[in-house]
Amino acid sequence: QVQLVESGGGLVQAGGSLRLSCAGSGRTFSSYTMAWFRQAPGKEREFVAAINWTGRSTNYADSVKGRFTISRDNAKRTVYLQMNSLKPEDTAVYYCAAGARYELVASHEYDNWGQGTQVTVSS
Numbered sequence: 001q002v003q004l005v006e007s008g009g010g011l012v013q014a015g016g017s018l019r020l021s022c023a024g025s026g027r028t029f030s031s032y033t034m035a036w037f038r039q040a041p042g043k044e045r046e047f048v049a050a051i052n053w054t055g056r057s058t059n060y061a062d063s064v065k066g067r068f069t070i071s072r073d074n075a076k077r078t079v080y081l082q083m084n085s086l087k088p089e090d091t092a093v094y095y096c097a098a099g100a101r102y103e104l105v106a107s108h109e110y111d112n113w114g115q116g117t118q119v120t121v122s123s
Contacts, residue, residue, distance in 0.1 A: 002026040002098050002112050009094060009117030012086055016121070020081040022096030022114055030074035033102045035110060036081045038092035038119075045095070047105035049081060059102050064090075086121045093118050 008020040022034070035050035049070040050059045058070055067086075072079040079096060094117050097110035104110070 002029050002032060004096050004098065004112060004114035006094065006096050006114040006117040009119045011120045011122065014086060014088055014121055014123050016086050017082070017084045018086065018119060020083065020094055020096075020117060020119070022079045022081075024077040024079070024098070026077075029077040029098075032098040032112075033100060033104070034070075034072055034079040035097045035099060035102070035104075036070060036079075036094060037097060037107055037110075038090075038094045039116075040092040043092075045107045047107070048094070050099070050102040050104070051079065052102040057102050059105070061105075083119070086119075088121045088123045091119060091121050 003025040006022045033052050036048040037045050038048050039045040051070045055072050067084050069082040096114045098112040099110040
């Protein structure tokens with residue numbers, strides 16, 4: 001088990017940038033694949049990005065490729081999501097999650113979740 005706490009959300013204009021952080025607790029953090037999901041009002045939770053335990057393998061949703069970058073610092077037990085060129089359609093609550101494999105994109109395949117952080121992009 002790992003406990004996760006997201007931070008860094010906020011209000012930003014279209015074209016702007018934000019960096020989300022997800023701090024994990026527990027000695028097993030570095031052994032987990034870490035992922036970011038998001039959920040907009042009235043929509044299902046969707047996969048955004050994932051990174052394997054070494055940080056050398058990543059996976060992105062097509063909608064964020066080239067704009068978002070996932071990274072991790074296992075010494076700090078933290079995973080990041082750098083979001084550039086933000087669009088109004090990126091508005092959602094962003095969640096980090098811990099799982100087994102970075103290729104997995106379905107939310108039910110991830111066991112540990114944070115409480116979420118709101119990202120709002122104005123046009």
